[in-house]
Amino acid sequence: MKKHIVAAAVVTAIVQPAIAADLFENPTPQFREQQVVALAPGYPLFKGRVAVIDGRTLWYPQYAQRVRLADIDACELPQWALNPKWENREQAKAPAPVPCGPLAKAWLKRTVGNKPTECTVVAYSRDGIPLARCVAGGRDLALEMLRVGWARIASPYPNDSQYLAYQDYAMAARYGMWATYVLDMNEWRRKAVDKTLNRHPIADFNLLAERESEISPPFVDARNKPKRTDR
Known part of the structure; x- marks a missing residue:
């Protein structure tokens, strides 16, 4: 068990050194479930419950970290x-x-609810905020926002063709x-x-x-x- 705790702390240190230092001193089960796992240098995976800042931005309080949904606005x-x-x-x-x-924020908040949210960082914005594909309760949050018409694709050439299809559907239905x-x-x-x-x-x-x-x-x-x- 101790080996697993130390391993988690080392991985976390890549992204959040201050939190990792605290983990060495106070390795709590709650933190281990919400750790940041580095997939590649600078590209972490965030897990845990979030607060919704606006229609495309989440807040992980345990890391004091904003995450923005990738490929949508x-x-x-x-x-x-x-x-x-x-x-x-x-x-x-x-x-x-x-x-x-406010309506975009309300819909994203409704979709997330109190469910743990997993965000895989795919890039960083110009202002340094991680851009991520985020899933809560098995639902792609960006896709859900496109489906109900409270977001648009950020580029005419999205990485996922399904995003464009969902936007086209919402536009046709005037959602x-x-x-x-x-x-x-x-x-x-x-x-x-x-x-x-x-x-x-x-x-x-x-x-x-x-x-x-x-x-x-x-x-x-x-x-x-x-x-x-x-x-």
Whole structure:
């Protein structure tokens, strides 16, 4: 048993030296079940229960480590979409706002629940956050987010063709954000001045009026909308 504990600690030290040092002193069964196993230098496997930060990011509290779902993107928490299905369009001043960021987070949180989550790191983002394929309860979390329409593929050439098939299905059915007007996330990150959680829907309404790109289906009446300042 002691040999197994020491071996686990050595492997863990590749990724989390501080935690590994603590493991040598306090080898608890709980930690051994949630250890980080290095598959290759710099490419670990995280196991354990997680918290959901947003629609594509998980938090492993036992490692103080964020992990981002690979190959997909989702609305940022302060980001708003706009629902084109509002009543009496002649009198309506603007489409109804849809909190696409919080809704994406809520769906990912619902999918993960309290189940242990296993994330296999496949790469690192430019900001140093691990990008991983994550599974909880036997379900690929990125695939689940694509299925319900609260995420999009991050590249037109995903590593898994099933990802594109699930996105196409969600788009055709207009699930999630595909039933809204919503700015492409990368453009939103470049242009949004206010990225706080108290951001008002009108800010994204105005960004859509001058957008360069969008991810939702090309609703004709979403184009050339005038800017407004009264909301």
